[in-house]
Amino acid sequence: MRTVSIQxxxxxxxxxxxxxxxxxAFVITKAGRPLVKVxxxxxxxAAQMRRLGFMAGQFSVPEGFxxxxxxxIDALFDMNK
Incomplete structure (x- = not known):
């Protein structure tokens, strides 16, 4: 693994x-001693990022949902009453 000085x-x-x-990856050294690994x-x-359809087949949506x-809802917005 490559090492580079802090400077x-x-x-x-x-x-x-x-x-x-x-x-x-590389290691940063100071005075020849390793300090951190980058x-x-x-x-x-892609499988971890896939979210759409992750519950496919787990439940059903009723007709007319x-x-x-x-x-x-129509009654709440009816301005003529």
């Missing part, structure tokens, strides 16, 4: 972060 990391942080995000954050897989309570 080099300060001067080239943007480039080093871009490289780490692409999978090139690694990319694990990205969620989109019209339920329609009369009460």
């Amino acid at each position: 080099h990391a300060k001067a080239n942080l943007s480039r080093l972060v871009d490289q780490a995000a692409q999978g090139e 690694v990319p954050i694990d990205r969620p897989t 989109d019209r339920m309570g329609g009369e009460e």
Whole structure:
């Protein structure tokens, strides 16, 4: 694994972060001693990100669901009363 001094990391942080995000982990050293390891954050897989349809088949929607309570709603908005 690549090591870089803290001075080099300060001067080239943007480039080093871009490289780490692409999978090139590295260690930052100070006075020759390792301090921190910079690694990319694990990205969620496509299966983990999929949310639409995650409960498919778990329940059913009754017929006329989109019209339920329609009369009460119409009465609430009726301006002629």
